[in-house]
Amino acid sequence: MSRYSTRWMIGWFGGAVSAMPILNYKDLIWTVDVTPKYDDLIGSYVVAGSEHVAVVDPGTRNGLPKLLSWLDDRGFKPSYIVVTHIHLDHGGGACELAKRYNAKVFVHPRGGKHLINPSKLWTASKTVLGVVAEEYGEPSPCREEDVVLTNDGETLELGGLTLKFVHTPGHASHHQSIFVPEEGVLFSGDSAGVILEDKQGVPRIIPTTPPPFKPDAYLESLEKMARLNPQVIGPTHYGLYSDAAALLRRHMKQTRIWVDTALEYVNSGRDDIKGFIKLMAEREEDARFYASSFNEIVKMSFVYATVMGMLDYAKRVLSGS
Ligand SMILES: [Zn+2]
Numbered sequence: 001m002s003r004y005s006t007r008w009m010i011g012w013f014g015g016a017v018s019a020m021p022i023l024n025y026k027d028l029i030w031t032v033d034v035t036p037k038y039d040d041l042i043g044s045y046v047v048a049g050s051e052h053v054a055v056v057d058p059g060t061r062n063g064l065p066k067l068l069s070w071l072d073d074r075g076f077k078p079s080y081i082v083v084t085h086i087h088l089d090h091g092g093g094a095c096e097l098a099k100r101y102n103a104k105v106f107v108h109p110r111g112g113k114h115l116i117n118p119s120k121l122w123t124a125s126k127t128v129l130g131v132v133a134e135e136y137g138e139p140s141p142c143r144e145e146d147v148v149l150t151n152d153g154e155t156l157e158l159g160g161l162t163l164k165f166v167h168t169p170g171h172a173s174h175h176q177s178i179f180v181p182e183e184g185v186l187f188s189g190d191s192a193g194v195i196l197e198d199k200q201g202v203p204r205i206i207p208t209t210p211p212p213f214k215p216d217a218y219l220e221s222l223e224k225m226a227r228l229n230p231q232v233i234g235p236t237h238y239g240l241y242s243d244a245a246a247l248l249r250r251h252m253k254q255t256r257i258w259v260d261t262a263l264e265y266v267n268s269g270r271d272d273i274k275g276f277i278k279l280m281a282e283r284e285e286d287a288r289f290y291a292s293s294f295n296e297i298v299k300m301s302f303v304y305a306t307v308m309g310m311l312d313y314a315k316r317v318l319s320g321s
Contacts, residue, residue, distance in 0.1 A: 049158025
């Protein structure tokens, strides 16, 4: 039992709250905090097989020092780096990390070219994220020979643990989630929302739906992940939570409420972001949590981008475009 972290034990034995973040899962999988400037918002996952160590979502380029010192402390030298998608907070540090360890980077086929030449990605990120992009840092390019494009359902063996690539478009067309079948652990990147704990330790979820948001693809990907029947989920933002399948089902319901509310809101002639957040907070408990009391990085990167995607989708539907 000593191999389990204290927080896991509280979650396991406490009973009252079924899902608690786990930072160390059985000394096989760890959440490493790689948030630049703040703490506990961007997680990188280290998966240690008997033959290879893999890093899933190394995070931003400016967050790399946190990851490198964690890896150095344990003497881990990753052979594989996997990005759920290329956005700066997930894959921004991937290429630099790959060069350091002579590791391969596994990415959805639609994302590969942006790792090799990140200039368009960097320009788009500055437009969408503003000052937060500078806090994350400009990604360095990957060497072409280091980039491996994944097929849906393909696997990578680490020795006793397997990484299965599951293509999950919706948040981005080039998104993939990673499933470890031996342990029932799913790394969902941004395909199943942000999950952060509130002060009482209750996991709170908000969709991750920046423009151009495609609800059908997002919901289909949630179904696809739920069919894997995962036990533990690691959304990059943030940690590992038990009761994964239940959290995915809850997130499907929530996302439908967000989409219906966006359609109703735009249909009534409104489109301001703050008004929509207020309305969502009246209708949905988790939205209430995200609407209140957060630092700017959460608001800029998660809440505003999500609302913009929802409203943009509603406008497209209602204008018939
Ligand atoms: Zn993200």
